[in-house]
Amino acid sequence: MAMPWSKAARPEALRRRKDLKSESFHHLMHAAASEEELLDDGAIAVAEAMAREEKQRAAIEYVKTLHVEPFALCMYITLCVLLSSVVVLYRNGQYDFYLGEMVRKLVLGSYFDNADSEIAMTFDDVASLDDIYKFLRGPLLAALYVETTRTGVPLPPSQMRKVIDGNNMLLGLVRLQQVRVRVDSCAVPSYFEVNGSSATTIAHCYAALPRGKAAADLFDREPIVGQAAVNVNGEQAAGGGAPRTYEWMPSSVTKVGPFTGIHHQYDGAGYRVDLPLALSTARSRLLELEKDGFLDSSTRALWVDFALYNVNINRFCTVRLLFERLESGLITPQATIQPLSLLWYDSLDANGLPRLLLVESCLLGFVTFFIAYELQAMRREGLRSYWSDKSNWYDWPSLLGFFFVAFCRYRQWSLMRDIKRTVTLDAEDGQVDGFVSLDEVRDWAEYETMTLAIDSLLVYMKVLHFLAGVPYMSTLLRTLSRASSQLIYFLIILTILINAFAISFHLAAGTQLHDWRDLGSSYMSLLFFILGVVDLFELHRANRVVGPLLYIAFVFVILFV
Incomplete structure (x- = not known):
C-alpha cells in the first residue's frame, strides 16, 4: 500500500483534493442558492402582504362608497324612471x-x-x-x-x-x-x-x-x-x-x-x-x-x-x-x-287625477330634493371647495333645466287657456270669423322640448358618476379598450348611453323624421347610427340647433370615447 507522500500516491491525493474542492464549490453554490431562495420567498411574502393590504384598503373604500352612495343612487335612478315616464306619457310618438x-x-x-x-x-x-x-x-x-x-x-x-x-x-x-x-x-x-x-x-x-x-x-x-x-x-x-x-x-x-x-x-x-x-x-x-x-x-x-x-x-x-x-x-x-300635445291634463285616471300631472309632480319633487341636497353640500363644504369640484358645474344646469321646463309648461297652459276662451267666444254666433294663432304656444313647446331633450341626456349621463365608485366600473369608464373581461359593465354603460340619446333624439326630431318617431324606432336608428348610417342634413332640417348638437355629442361619446 502506497504511503500518502510517495510518488505513486500523489495522483490519488490530487484526485481526492479535486473532489474535495468540487464538493466545497457545490456546497457553497447550494448555500448561495438557498440564500437567494430565502430572499425570493421574503420578497414574495412582502408582495403578498402588500397585496392583502391593498385589497383590504379597496374593500374599506368600497364599503365607504356603498355607505355613502346607495341612497343618492336610488333617488337618482328613481329620477331617471320618472323622467322616462314623463316622456312616455307626454309624447306618443306614433x-x-x-x-x-x-x-x-x-x-x-x-x-x-x-x-x-x-x-x-x-x-x-x-x-x-x-x-x-x-x-x-x-x-x-x-x-x-x-x-x-x-x-x-x-x-x-x-x-x-x-x-x-x-x-x-x-x-x-x-x-x-x-x-x-x-x-x-x-x-x-x-x-x-x-x-x-x-x-x-x-x-x-x-x-x-x-x-x-x-x-x-x-x-x-x-x-x-x-x-x-x-x-x-x-x-x-x-x-x-x-x-x-x-x-x-x-x-x-x-x-x-x-x-x-x-x-x-x-x-x-x-x-x-x-x-x-x-x-x-x-x-x-x-x-x-x-x-x-x-x-x-x-x-x-x-x-x-x-x-x-x-x-x-x-x-x-x-x-x-x-x-x-x-x-x-x-x-x-x-x-x-x-x-x-297641449291638453295634457284632460285624461283622468281612476282617482280623478291626471296621471301625467302626478308623475310630473313627483319628478319636480325629486328635482327639488336634489337641489336641496346640493345646497346642503355647498353649505357643508364651503363655496370655494364646492365649486372647485367640476362635477358640480355639471349638476346645476340639468337641475335648473327642469324648472325652466316647468315654466315653459305653465306658459303653454296659460296661453291655451286664453286660446280656448277666444275660440269659444268666436263660435258663440255660429260663425267662425277669426284666425287662431298657436305661434307663441308652439314656441314655448319647442323651448320645452329642446330643454327636456338636453336635460334627459345630462340626467342619464350623471348615472355614470354614481357608478364610478363601483369596482371595475371606474376603470371601464376611463379605458373602454380594456373592458373585454368586464363586458357586462360595458353593456350597462352602453345601455345607459343609448337610452339617453334615444330619448334626446326622439324629443328633438320625433315629430319631423320617421326614423325618430318613437323610442323603439330611435333605438334602432341609433344602432344604424353607430354603423355610420345617418342623414345629418335631415337632422339639421328637423331641428336646427339640437339636431347637430346631439349628432356631435353622440359621435364623440360613442365613437371616440
Whole structure:
C-alpha cells in the first residue's frame, strides 16, 4: 500500500483534493442558492402582504362608497324612471308623427296641373308666383275645404270644418301673409336706366335682403292697391266699387311671432289676408288676390298659416307653408308641420287625477330634493371647495333645466287657456270669423322640448358618476379598450348611453323624421347610427340647433370615447 507522500500516491491525493474542492464549490453554490431562495420567498411574502393590504384598503373604500352612495343612487335612478315616464306619457310618438305625416301627404304630396308642362307638380316643385296660386287653388283648397262626402252628398254646417278626411277640425281661418321689399330700394346702373330707345332698360330695382335677419328699412309698408271688386268669374261686380287695398300690419296685430325661413328671418309683420271658410268664397278670394297683383316683383315671402285639432288623439297641429322668393325670382318652398300635445291634463285616471300631472309632480319633487341636497353640500363644504369640484358645474344646469321646463309648461297652459276662451267666444254666433294663432304656444313647446331633450341626456349621463365608485366600473369608464373581461359593465354603460340619446333624439326630431318617431324606432336608428348610417342634413332640417348638437355629442361619446 502506497504511503500518502510517495510518488505513486500523489495522483490519488490530487484526485481526492479535486473532489474535495468540487464538493466545497457545490456546497457553497447550494448555500448561495438557498440564500437567494430565502430572499425570493421574503420578497414574495412582502408582495403578498402588500397585496392583502391593498385589497383590504379597496374593500374599506368600497364599503365607504356603498355607505355613502346607495341612497343618492336610488333617488337618482328613481329620477331617471320618472323622467322616462314623463316622456312616455307626454309624447306618443306614433300619434305625433303620423298626424304630421298625414298633413304632409294630403297637402304637400297632392299633385296639381302645370300649365307649362304635362308633368304634374307638388308643393316642393313650386318655383314661381304662378305656381303658388295654382297650389293654393288646388291642393290647399281640396284638403282644407271639404263640403261633400265621398259619395257627393253635401255636408251639414256642423261638419264643414272637419277637413282632411273628416278626422281633423280646422281651427279658425286660413291666413295668407306676405312681406314685400320697397320699389327702387336699390339703384339701377346707369347703362340700364330707362332710355326709351334701348331694349335693355330696367325700370325698377328691388334690393336684395341680407342673409339672416332682414333689414327693416328695406321692407315696404305702403298699402297695396288692387282693382275694383270682381265676382267669382273674375268679372267686375255690379255697381263697380272702390279698389281693394291691403294694409301692412305690425306683428302685434297679426299675432305672428318671429320665425326663421331657409334664407331670412321675419318678425311677423306684413300684409295679411284671411280666407273665408266656405269653398266658393275662398276660391273667389284667391282669384281677387291674383287679379289685384297681390304677389308681384316686390314680394319676398308668402306664408300660409292654419291650425288643426284631432279629437281622436287629442292633438293639435300647426302648419306654416312658407314660399321665399329669392332676388333671382326663384321660389323656395318650406313646410313647417308641428304636432302638439297641449291638453295634457284632460285624461283622468281612476282617482280623478291626471296621471301625467302626478308623475310630473313627483319628478319636480325629486328635482327639488336634489337641489336641496346640493345646497346642503355647498353649505357643508364651503363655496370655494364646492365649486372647485367640476362635477358640480355639471349638476346645476340639468337641475335648473327642469324648472325652466316647468315654466315653459305653465306658459303653454296659460296661453291655451286664453286660446280656448277666444275660440269659444268666436263660435258663440255660429260663425267662425277669426284666425287662431298657436305661434307663441308652439314656441314655448319647442323651448320645452329642446330643454327636456338636453336635460334627459345630462340626467342619464350623471348615472355614470354614481357608478364610478363601483369596482371595475371606474376603470371601464376611463379605458373602454380594456373592458373585454368586464363586458357586462360595458353593456350597462352602453345601455345607459343609448337610452339617453334615444330619448334626446326622439324629443328633438320625433315629430319631423320617421326614423325618430318613437323610442323603439330611435333605438334602432341609433344602432344604424353607430354603423355610420345617418342623414345629418335631415337632422339639421328637423331641428336646427339640437339636431347637430346631439349628432356631435353622440359621435364623440360613442365613437371616440
